[in-house]
Amino acid sequence: MVSFTVNNRVVTFSGSDDKPLLWVLREDLGLLGAKYGCGIAQCGACRVLVDGESTPSCVTPVGAVAGARIVTVEGLAEPDGTLSPVQQAWIDEQVPQCGFCQPGFLVAVTALLDRNPNPSDAEINAVITNICRCGTYPRIRRAIHRAAAAQG
Amino acid sequence: MPRLLSRRALLLTGGALGGTALVAAVAGTGYLASVDMDGPGAVVDGERVAFNAFLAIHRDGGVVIQAPRTEMGQGIHTGLAMLVAEELDIPFDARIRVEHPVEQLPVYANFAPLNIRPEDPTGPVLWAAKRVLGALPMMNTAGSRSIIGLWVPMRVAGAAARHMLVAAGAARLGVPVGELTTADGYVTHAPSGRGIAYGELVRDAALVPPPRDPPLKPASAWRLIGTPQKRVDLPAKVRGAPVFGMDVVLPDMLHAAIRQAPVSGASVARLANEATIRALPGVVDVAVIDGRSVAVVAQSWWQAEAAAWRAEIAWSRTEADQVTTAKLARDCRQALDARDPHLHLREGDVDAAFAAPAARIVTADYAAPFLAHACMEPMNATVLIHADGTAEAWCPTQSPLTMRWGVGRGARLAGVEPTSVTCHVTMNGGAFGRRSEVDVVVQAAFLAARHPGRPVKLLWSRQEDIARGIFRSQAAARLRAALGSDGLPIAYDAMVAAQAMMHSASRRNLPYGLGASPHGDRFSVEGLDKRHYRFASRRVRSRHVPSHLPIGAWRSNGFSFGTFFTESFLDECAATVGEDALAYRRRLLRDSPRHLAVLDRVAAMAGWGAPMAPGRGRGIAIEECYESVVAQVAEVTVAPDGELTVDRVFCALDAGIVVNPDSVAAQMEGGIQFGVTTALMSRITLDAGEVRETNFHDFPMQRLADAPEVVVEILRSELPPGGAGEPGIVPVAAAVANAIHAATGRRLRAMPFAVLEPDRDGRLRTFLPPATQARG
Ligand code: FES
Numbered sequence A: 001m002v003s004f005t006v007n008n009r010v011v012t013f014s015g016s017d018d019k020p021l022l023w024v025l026r027e028d029l030g031l032l033g034a035k036y037g038c039g040i041a042q043c044g045a046c047r048v049l050v051d052g053e054s055t056p057s058c059v060t061p062v063g064a065v066a067g068a069r070i071v072t073v074e075g076l077a078e079p080d081g082t083l084s085p086v087q088q089a090w091i092d093e094q095v096p097q098c099g100f101c102q103p104g105f106l107v108a109v110t111a112l113l114d115r116n117p118n119p120s121d122a123e124i125n126a127v128i129t130n131i132c133r134c135g136t137y138p139r140i141r142r143a144i145h146r147a148a149a150a151q152g
Numbered sequence B: 001m002p003r004l005l006s007r008r009a010l011l012l013t014g015g016a017l018g019g020t021a022l023v024a025a026v027a028g029t030g031y032l033a034s035v036d037m038d039g040p041g042a043v044v045d046g047e048r049v050a051f052n053a054f055l056a057i058h059r060d061g062g063v064v065i066q067a068p069r070t071e072m073g074q075g076i077h078t079g080l081a082m083l084v085a086e087e088l089d090i091p092f093d094a095r096i097r098v099e100h101p102v103e104q105l106p107v108y109a110n111f112a113p114l115n116i117r118p119e120d121p122t123g124p125v126l127w128a129a130k131r132v133l134g135a136l137p138m139m140n141t142a143g144s145r146s147i148i149g150l151w152v153p154m155r156v157a158g159a160a161a162r163h164m165l166v167a168a169g170a171a172r173l174g175v176p177v178g179e180l181t182t183a184d185g186y187v188t189h190a191p192s193g194r195g196i197a198y199g200e201l202v203r204d205a206a207l208v209p210p211p212r213d214p215p216l217k218p219a220s221a222w223r224l225i226g227t228p229q230k231r232v233d234l235p236a237k238v239r240g241a242p243v244f245g246m247d248v249v250l251p252d253m254l255h256a257a258i259r260q261a262p263v264s265g266a267s268v269a270r271l272a273n274e275a276t277i278r279a280l281p282g283v284v285d286v287a288v289i290d291g292r293s294v295a296v297v298a299q300s301w302w303q304a305e306a307a308a309w310r311a312e313i314a315w316s317r318t319e320a321d322q323v324t325t326a327k328l329a330r331d332c333r334q335a336l337d338a339r340d341p342h343l344h345l346r347e348g349d350v351d352a353a354f355a356a357p358a359a360r361i362v363t364a365d366y367a368a369p370f371l372a373h374a375c376m377e378p379m380n381a382t383v384l385i386h387a388d389g390t391a392e393a394w395c396p397t398q399s400p401l402t403m404r405w406g407v408g409r410g411a412r413l414a415g416v417e418p419t420s421v422t423c424h425v426t427m428n429g430g431a432f433g434r435r436s437e438v439d440v441v442v443q444a445a446f447l448a449a450r451h452p453g454r455p456v457k458l459l460w461s462r463q464e465d466i467a468r469g470i471f472r473s474q475a476a477a478r479l480r481a482a483l484g485s486d487g488l489p490i491a492y493d494a495m496v497a498a499q500a501m502m503h504s505a506s507r508r509n510l511p512y513g514l515g516a517s518p519h520g521d522r523f524s525v526e527g528l529d530k531r532h533y534r535f536a537s538r539r540v541r542s543r544h545v546p547s548h549l550p551i552g553a554w555r556s557n558g559f560s561f562g563t564f565f566t567e568s569f570l571d572e573c574a575a576t577v578g579e580d581a582l583a584y585r586r587r588l589l590r591d592s593p594r595h596l597a598v599l600d601r602v603a604a605m606a607g608w609g610a611p612m613a614p615g616r617g618r619g620i621a622i623e624e625c626y627e628s629v630v631a632q633v634a635e636v637t638v639a640p641d642g643e644l645t646v647d648r649v650f651c652a653l654d655a656g657i658v659v660n661p662d663s664v665a666a667q668m669e670g671g672i673q674f675g676v677t678t679a680l681m682s683r684i685t686l687d688a689g690e691v692r693e694t695n696f697h698d699f700p701m702q703r704l705a706d707a708p709e710v711v712v713e714i715l716r717s718e719l720p721p722g723g724a725g726e727p728g729i730v731p732v733a734a735a736v737a738n739a740i741h742a743a744t745g746r747r748l749r750a751m752p753f754a755v756l757e758p759d760r761d762g763r764l765r766t767f768l769p770p771a772t773q774a775r776g
């Protein structure tokens, strides 16, 4: 039995402790925003915030997040639906193509900007290691800078 | 002209709008002659009026557009909606909803196999072929043909509805049609200052016969076409909404995982521990599908996948058990010497030109590896066989037609014959040709047929996706040119050896054992004919190289290697006569003004000819493909230790009239990244018949840090639209190879170019291979 919060909601999971957080989110909690892309911490499509840290949920056993504060892509917007500055920058720069990788990028960038409100290109390169097969990287870079500027 | 299928009949008998509302009034059928659009009169369905196969208007003013092409990231739903909105005179805003149709209608067919536009005048043979494709209907999203094919039909659909609304408005207001104008979703009578919202007119408009041939706006009146519009699907996507096939959730759903043969073509000899697997938590069923794969069905995918990991499967031995990459590469090279290749094209006397004593001969061999698609969303499908024998399926597919066939085929394998199949096409998390395949649908339908009344969602793991997938063919080519006294080819001779894509794909995906010949595959020779270049004589030949690997469509198909071969070779010809690569191509394009304009534009963008620092280089390449012309200049840096980076790529594109320039630019940007990844690092290799790569650690992808800056310019054009989904990747490998040559003097003739080495931070770095090392 594991309890934690997801997007400010307290949840309890009573299945096996070693089920990856990704599949608990998707199958048990009905939160389908985090995606399965590789299952081995390579692509980042499954990234969620665990106590503010961008974390590949596909290799995080749910037992390891007891008591943690989880935020998924569904939890980035304000409760009234207003997009977060990162999401808004993603719309303004028209970043997504297929969009499948983007929840992971949005989460990773949210964590980056929380820590480093105005990252350089080199800092972005070092931290944002997700894969986008559609090749939206140039727009992702622009959107990160735009979101940083918007957050001031 | 006969009508094969009346949409009205379909709607009335099939409950095709979902059977939810009473289908009330039906006007006289009409015929939209300009696009051969058959039979639809307007249909009133509750609060919503379906004006034709492409659009419905709600009484509250909302517009629902049926976009009969798959949204896989290319922005097609937005582009198609813009075409309707343009002619309908509605604002391009949130009141528009775009759906992939559930019905499969003749007007939704893609005529890509015929290489024609629906509006083209056609003779009796093409007319008949169109009818066949319509009757199927050949619904798919492929060949960069979506805007090409729907450019006129979507606008006619909007114009026809507008005509009907105006007629209804004229009757309501008691004024002549000629005094009415439309804008922003209103019919307006300027003299009296009165206006009526479309929503208030829809029921009256439904009774107006559709116009036979509604005039379309002249280009000067366009307010949407050619302007950047925001994608209609992105708000949901940045919120993480469940729009993909993988996100389908249905009541009582079961989840399935699968294990397929390591050596393609092998069958399941024995599942040693079935009883153990069945006893694992959550497991509901274990099944061998068609003798070829083992699936585990469970209450959750995690349980199904965990159980599949433990399955002890013995596979049959096959003739391919000893096949290695080296063996297949050798087969390709040897096939270049085949005595009876297929002749695709011959102009002039090539052999005589090569025999001329004064000719300078240039010859070079090139190679390209097998590739996986690695769509971000792994393969999946959800199928439900209802108790009444009807079937329903949800799939991120590029091909609703083969999806429908696949559900039937899979169910029949389990001894169930569905009485009907309803197909829901979800958003695709990438596709790149991979989702034209029926495989995962057949498997899911087989499993669903074993669990009637319960939906079964089958999801492949990434390992299955990469190692057990469908691949782009491997290829080798020999290019030869005889250069005349002016340095330009008096003869050009291209010979390619590759697995014939359509031969392999058709046999997997078409019913009744239909299959294309292995000889003369047109995809194998894409990028080889260089017909825009003035050569005094030319010849293009191919040879099919058998392989046990299943070969399928892969973004830009033959162009993805062919243009690398030919545009590298053009540089080799230019170098032979000591001429600048741009100047050489300009001379060859002197009769092709469209191509020359694109080439000159990209050269100007890149500052072609400006000096570069040592270790840096610039390369250029151009191709005509998908009715578009695209040219690129790549800038690379090769460090003293051999580290290779692609710094920047310039891209100029003439894609005819461009509907949404921002989406087209995005396709160029993304295509370039896709192409750079491929050129530098992608290859599928085989050992003992088995694909070695299994996931992103050994089939790596470029990341943000490696992504070159991209600069795109779209040329103004009045030609009808060309394709945009694939051209972006086509020239980039050659441009990079040519840039590496400029930087180092080394000519790389085999993809991928780089050797990969992780650095201390785990980031993969790309190095040129040592100069002596033979590759490919
Ligand atoms: S699915 Fe977790 S990193 Fe790829």
Ligand code: FES
Residues within 6 Å of the ligand: A096, A097, A098, A099, A100, A101, A102, A131, A132, A133, A134, A135, A136, B073, B376, B429, B430
């Ligand atoms: S947008 Fe398709 S993978 Fe990133």
